[in-house]
Amino acid sequence: MKRPALVVLALLALFASAAVVQAAPNCSACAKAIKGRYITSGNKAYCSQTCFVATLDECNHCGNKLKGRYITSEKKKFCSDACLESILPQCEVCEKPLMRRHTIKGHVFCDLHAESPRCTACQLPFLRGGELPDLRYVCETCNEIVIYDIEKAMKLFRLARRELYQITARKSRQVPKLKLVGRDRLNQLTNLRMDQQDGLQLNGFYHRTETTRTSRNSFGTGTTTATKVEKTIYMLYALSPDTFLTTGVHEFTHDMIAEFFPHLDDLPLWAAEGICQYVAVILCRKRDFAEQLESIQTSPDTIYGDGYRYFEKKLGPNNWSGLLQWMKRTDPKKLPAAAPR
Ligand SMILES: [Zn+2]
Ligand SMILES: [Zn+2]
Ligand SMILES: [Zn+2]
């Protein structure tokens, strides 16, 4: 929150009583020699009220001379509250002029609206919006574009798979199933495998099960084994298309690791999530997803944030071939349990 310095000052020594001095000075404004009564302010003298007023500062908004009390805010001076408020930023929800303001993602809000519910997609407070069944909120603007519909979701899901293929030249033959779920269900799924971290909100989850069945063949002469793999990508509904695509690429990267790098099966969480975030960031850069990019890069989370930053530091940006080499060479057992900082 930013609190502009607000100082109310009164000009002192304004229209100081006339004084007579022996050696008449020159007027500080017009430079003429002063005769008779004159005005002093500070240690300057003026021949007339007009000359004195000419030296006064002007209101930053209306241009009137600041003759009496005035207000300063952020080094600018104003004659009145009305003039000050006319230049103050306004809350983007209620349009109230803001003496104290909260900045959220580059937008300014009043105390009340900074504390009010935020849209799940743009993460900003809103004037008009609604509540979703899983108790998230969505603003009217985002509501037009977020993904509720399984067909729209499938299009982006396939696109995410193609994007992963373009980045890594790998795609598994068996495409995972897609399920759109609410925050409640997604939290249930993800809490199964990780501690709840404060403030961390996941947008997707990759789930894979492998069942191996051994059966005697019909002649009783041997056994056959069949492995059945089931893969599901759960995606949170009401994501913006850009976030859906970014999350989709992240989840498909989990699938790629499982299919093509089975020796990485027991990677520590930070490394698995770090790889997926690193690949997702390649997509964000390619598609100019500035918000998604920033949120991955600046995540304070010790698994997602530190995991990503480990690879970014080690490999530099957009270095899929470097990551590929790392994945081929790495023995998960030799990795530390927590991401090195
Ligand atoms: Zn003068
Ligand atoms: Zn003014
Ligand atoms: Zn407001």
Ligand SMILES: [Zn+2]
């Ligand atoms: Zn929104």
Ligand SMILES: [Zn+2]
């Ligand atoms: Zn993940």
